[in-house]
Amino acid sequence: MKIAVMGAGAVGGYFGGVLANAGEDVSLIARGAHHEEIKRSGLKVDSHWGSFTVEVQSTPDPAEVGEVDLVLHCVKLYSNVEALPLIKPLVGPATTILTVQNGVTSGETIAGVYGWDRVLQGATYIEAAIMGPGHIEQSGSTARIEFGENDGSPSERVEKIRATLDKPGIQVGVSSDIVSTLWTKLVAVGAFGTVMTAARASLPEVLAGPEGENTIRTVMEEIVAVGKSEGVDFAPGVVDEKLQDGIEEAEEFKSSLQYDLTNGKPLELDDILGAVVQKGRAAGIPVPASAALVMTLEKFKHGS
Secondary structure, three states: OEEEEEOOOHHHHHHHHHHHHOOOEEEEEOOHHHHHHHHHHOEEEEEOOEEEEEOOEEEOOHHHOOOEEEEEEOOOHHHHHHHHHHOHHHEEEEEEEEEOOOOOOHHHHHHHHHOHHHEEEEEEEEEEEEEEOOEEEEEEEEEEEEEEOOOOOOOHHHHHHHHHHOOOOOEEEEOOOHHHHHHHHHHHHHHHHHHHHHHOOOHHHHHHOOOHHHHHHHHHHHHHHHHHHOOOOOOOOHHHHHHHHHHHOHHHOOOHHHHHHHOOOOOOOOOOHHHHHHHHHHHOOOOHHHHHHHHHHHHHOOOO
16 A cells, blocks of 8 residues: 555654555655654654664655555644645545544544545554654554444455554554544543643642542543443443553553643644533533633643
């Protein structure tokens, strides 16, 4: 497959680098010093599975790449307004856009521009960071992408993409209920990351406070209630499970929302917990804890 990675930052750059290193035809859509270093010296990746440097095409202009079979869409949610028109040169009659963005609104947003026949929704589970221009570090034993058709049916394009992504350094899964998969991920991401960011505290620091665990649990319960109002089927005990997972991994837990706040970058607020608040209000579901967190971070969402 001919693959373009839209947004070759930490997450997109890692997956694109692994695919390129495995011999796939990959183009990274990147810009600035990151793009220049990749073009000059290749992309350096340090990971749980080893380190490598790979020569891979990098360009800030998707028109230089042309139509591809797969667009791996990895830009931040707030960049969709700018990014979606830019990927038009990549999209042909047989192109699939696989979004692995956070939240539960990305697929609908992209389909509004390119149609559901071009879009697959996915979730990614990975700890990765840009250590410097052209240098990505992945940590931990998980670098997973899970995706699927909206109706859960097997399809030729899903199997083709699954086989392409199935490389050492990438764990790939096909979801039979991708909407529930996305909401289940949101239970953890929307609660832990937003509470940590609003508190300006690490997860161990949050949990050490008298109301830390209760606050996280309350936000998780609100997310589940809103999801259920939209027909999402959660596994029994999902809040207990996600909360316990976070507690066990607290020392290593990182929040991209918190990283962005600390570094003065825009926040993926409106499309993560903000979307829960909006959907909750529309459905008449009380979401006071989530709304308080969104209000606390509202003035920072455009960066500084």
